[in-house]
Each structure stands twice: as structure tokens, then as C-alpha cells.
Amino acid sequence: MKKLMILGAGISQLPLIKTAKRMGLYVIVISRQGNYPGFALADKVYYEDTTNADSIVEIAKLEQIDGICTTGTDVAVKAIGKVADTLGISGISYESAKLSSNKWEMKQAFMEYGVRTAKFLKVNNKEEAHNAFKSLSPPLIFKAADSGASKGIVKVTDAAQIDYAFTQVKKETKLDFFIIEEFVEGTEFGAQAFVYNNQIQFIMPHGDLMFYGDAGVPVGHYVPYHSSDKIEEDIRLQLEQSVRALRLNNCAINADFIIKDNRVYVLEIGGRAGATCLPELVSTFFGFDYYEQIVRAALHMNPDFRIHSAQPCACALIISDQDGEIVSLENGNVPHEDIIQVSFDYEIGDHIRKFRVGTDRIGQIVVKGRSLEGTMKRLEEVEGNITITLRQP
Template sequence: MKKLMVLGAGISQLPLIKTAKKMGLYVIVLSRQGDYPGFAWADKVYYEDTTDTDKVAEIARLEGIDGICTTGTDVAVKSIGKVVDEIGVSGLNYESAQLSSNKWEMKQAFMEHGVRTAKFVKVKNKEEAYAAFEVLSLPLIFKAVDSGASKGIVKVTDIEQVDYAYEKVRRDTKLDFFIVEEFIEGTEFGAQAFVYNNEIQFIMPHGDLMFYGDAGVPIGHYVPYELPDEVEQDLFSQLKQSILALQLNNCAINADFILKDEKVFVLEIGGRAGATCLPELVSTFYGFDYYEQMVRAALHMNPIFSVQSFQPCACELLLSDKEGEITELVNGNASHVDIIQISFDYNIGDKINKFRVGTDRIGQIIVKGGRLDEVMNRLNEVKGNINVQLK
């Protein structure tokens, strides 16, 4: 029986773990301790920090694993690279993992390879944060280079916000520096892709539904995302250049873009699949099980990204505008062929946070339909039939 190590046991990794179990694999889950749903499905659990690259590699060698993967999180990617280099399993190597999970190194690689991206500077102290206003144009983004789930990101529109933004980002980073970059005013969108044996298997552009707090946080996505031919070709070109810049191979790709004046600017590229239901949208849109193909790629089992359809679909997180204890959690939707999933991460009596970042979600909705407008109407209808009460 082949052994697969999955890094992370949270709600984003749960479908990956379940898929691996259905495939008859021995699944080892490694994650820090916590109330994470993936633990219950694992054959073996290690309560360790997924960012501890040496420890992850030590356990991988001890277990004699056949493959390693994750989804929905950037923080575990470097550990995958370490294991790939030391054991020889399939996946992105450590250098690529470092480039794709550290936004400072990523931006430098982009500049060196001609990728269109926002101007930026490195900041180590508050004086350098103020000095950024002399070389960059407002508005700005203060951004931790080692965080995920939209943590450690603050939009700054006035110099009076610097102190708040500086302290917020420093709390959310383990490093002694961060970056400040120009905020490009435009339309945010993204793409999912996969590179295997140095060939891009697919590129799926998707529209993003955004929540705006300290910065923009994606809370949903939809496909197809229609772009003019010239813009789509620019997107493909920028993504291919980004893949070359980060030396990505044998991994899923999560890409964030801004469209301004018919030009695509690259925000970030991650060497893993996106969160917020994105693997489910890939599966629904193309008609193949994306989680299964991720597992197969991690095990050198000849993944097949064979497009069966182009099914319009969309997803959105359930969230709360306040914190409290759940007193009522009601799904008033009747079963319907176009409702793929309605799931809750919490139960009555659980405490939840006011939504600020992606991990503050309550649950998720995934729907499909004949046309995109039907899908979005269905999404709003389903959302309206869900009632969450707090005290």
C-alpha cells in the first residue's frame, strides 16, 4: 500500500485526505495540534508544525513515504520542497518552493524574468516604511512575505495609516522585514493551473468575489471568466513567464492577478492549489476529480487532466460580520441537482470570529448551472435560505 503524507489537517486539506483514503492509500497527516477535521480520517497523525522543514523531512524518511502534498496553504510548501529534494518524491523542489512561498524572493524573480508586477520595496523598520512614500505611488499595500490566507496585508491610502499598517504586518510575520508595493487599481481575478513533467496541463481563469477589510480577501469564485482574446493571451503569457521565473514543476498553481488598462499584472503565484473551494470548481468545470489528480501527481501515478466538459459553476464562503456563539444554524434549501455542496464548519454552541481573513469562514456553498447568470442567481438564492444566528 502506497503511503501519502498530507501537510495540514484543516478544512482545506480535508477533501484531499478523504480522496486519498478513497484511493486506498495509507494517509499520514502532519499538522500542529488543534481541532482540525482531517485528523479523524488519517491512518497516522504527527502533531508537528508543517513549516518545520527539517522535522517534516525526518518524518518522511522515517515513514518511507511514496508522496507528499498539500492544498489551500502556502506555509507548508517549503516543507514539500525539502522532502522532494531529500527523498526524491514528486513535487516542486526546495528552490521553487522558496521562491513561490516568500513574496520578497518571488517579486525579485518576477522582475528578473520580465513578469509584469507592481513596483515594490523591502522594509525593515518604520523609517523605511515612511520612506516608501518617496519612491512609490499611493495607494500602497503593506505585505508580510511569509503569510497566507490574506493575513499580514494592509492597504494604505494615507501616510497617517503607516503606524497601524506597520504594526499589523509585523505581528503577522516571523521575519524581520516585509514589502511595500504599489496597489494597482483594477479588477482582481485569478487562475488555477497544473504543471507536470514541465508541461502546463491546464489554465483555468476564474472570477473572484471579494471582501474588503484591511485588504481584499477572496470569499468566492466563479467560472467561466470571460476575457477578451488579447487579454487572455496576455494572461497565459504572464503566467507562463511566472512559472519559468519560479521554476515550478510537478505542482498545482494558484495565481492572483489584477487587470488594468487591458494588461494583466501578476500579484502572486503559489505552488499549490487555491483555497475557497477552487479545487472543487476545477473538478466541476472540467469534469475530472482534481483532488485525485493532485494525489496521482504526488505519487508518480500518471495524472490525467482530461477535460470532459465546461460546466459553469461558482462558490462562496459563509461568513459573519460579528463574532459570537452560534445559537441557530439552518439550511433552508431543498435538495437540487445544481446545488453541489452546502457545508458548515461549526455547530450550534461553537464560537466564531468576525470575518477578516479566509480562515474565519463558517462554511461554503458550491453550485452549478446551464449559464453563468443562472449559477450566480442560484448562489444568491441558496445563500438567502441559510440562517445563522449568534449571541
């Protein structure tokens, strides 16, 4: 029986763990301690921080694993790279993982390889942050170089906001610096892709449904994403250049883009599959089980990325605009073939937080339809039939 190590036991990794178990694999799950649902399904659990690459390498050696993977999280990618390099198994390299996990190193690589991206500066203190505001063209984005799930990102439009933004970003980073980049005014969207044996297997551009707080946070996605032939060519070009810049191979890709003046700018590229229901959209849109192909790629078991369909579909997070204890969770939707999933991450009595970043989600919805217009209408209907009652703290 092949052994697969999965980093993370949270709600994003749960479908990956379930898929690996369905495939008959021996599944080792690694995560720091907590109330994470993936622990209950694992054959073996190690309580370890997934950012501790050296410890994870030692566990991988001890267990003599055949493969390693994750989904929906940036913080585990460097450990995957180190394990893949040390054991000689399939996966992103450590060099590539470092480039794609540190936004400062990523941006430098983008500049070297001609990837179109926003102007940026590295800052170490408040004085440098104020100087950056003067030398760059606001609005600006203050961004932790090592964060994920939209944490440590603050949009700054006025000099009076600099001290607040500085404090918020410093809370979310383990580094002694962060980056400030110009905010590109345009239409945000993203793409999922996979690189295997140095070939891009597919590219799936997707539209983004955004929540705006300190910065834009995706709360949903939809496909197909309609754009001109010129934009489609530019998406592929920028993604190919990003893959070369970051030396990505044998891994999923989560890309964040923005269109301005008919040109595609690369915001970030991650060496893992996206969160916010994105693997479910890949599976639904293309007609193959994306989680299964991620596992197969990690084990060098002939992943099959052949496209069988172009099924319009959409997803959205279930979120709250306030903190509180859940009194009731009601899904008033009648079962329908176009409603793929309505799931809740919490139960009655649990405490939830007002939505600010991706990890504040309460659940998710995935739907499909005959057309994109019909799909979005279905998504709106399903959202309207979900009622969450809270008791205020």
C-alpha cells in the first residue's frame, strides 16, 4: 500500500484526505494540534507545524512515504519542496517553493523574467513605509511577504493610514520586512493550472467574487471566465513566464491576476491548488476529479488531465457580517442536480467570526448550470435559502 503524506488537516485539505482514502492509500496527516476535521480520517497523525520543514523531512524519512501534497494553503509548500528534494519524490522543488512562498523573492523573479507585475518596494520600518508612499503611486498595497489566506494585506489610499497598515501587516508576518506595491486599478480574476513533467496540463481562468475590507478577499469564483482572444493569449503568456520565473514543476498553480488597459498583470502565483472551492470548480468544469489527479501526480501514478467538458459552474463561501454563537443553521434548498454542494464547517453552539479573511468562512456552496448566467442566478437563489441565526457575544 502506497503511503501519502498530506500537510494540513483543515477544511481545505479534508476533500484531499477523503480522496486519498477512497483511492486505497495509507494517509499520514501532519498539522499542528487543533480541532481540525482531517485528523479523524487519517491512518496516522503527526502533530507538527507544517512550516517546520526539517521536522517534516525527518517524519517523511521515518515513514518512507511515496508522495506528499497539500491544497489550499501556502505555508506548507516549502516543506513539500524540501521533502520532495530530499526523498527524490514527485513535487515542487525546494528552490521553487521558496520563490513562490515569499512574495519579495517572487516579485524579484518576476522582474528578472519579464513577468508583468505592479511596481514594488521592500520596507523594514515605518520610516521606509512613509518614504515608499512618496516614491510609489498610491493607492498602495501593504503586504506581508510570507502570509496566506489574504492575511497581512492592507490597501492604503492616504498617508494617514500608513501607521495602521504597518501595524496590521507586522502582526501577520514572521519576517522583519514586508513589501509595498502599487495597487493596479482594474478587474481582478484568477486561474488554476497544473504543471507536470515540465508541461502546463491545463489553464482554467476564473472570475472572482470579492469581499472588500482592509483589502480584497475572494469569497467565490465562477467559470467560464469570458475574455477576448488577446487577453486569453496574454493570460497564457504571463502564466508561462511565471512558471519559468519560479521554476514550477510537478505542482498545482493558483494564480491571481488583474486586467488593466487590456493587459494582464500578475499579482501572485502559488505552487498549490487554490482554496475557496476552486478544486471543486476545476473538477466540475473539466469533468475530471481534480483532487484525485493531485494525488496521482504526487505519487507519479499517471495523472489524467484530459478535458471532458466545459460545464459552467460557480461557488461561494458562506460568511457572516458579525461575530456570534450559532443558534441555528438552516439550508432551505430543495435537492437539485445543479446544486453540487452546500456544506457547513460549524455546528450549532460553535462561535464564528465576522468575515475578514478566507479562514473566517462558515461553509461553501457549489452549483452548476447550462449557462454562466443561469449558474450565477442559481448561486444567488441557493445563498438566499440559507439562514444562519447567531447569539451575540
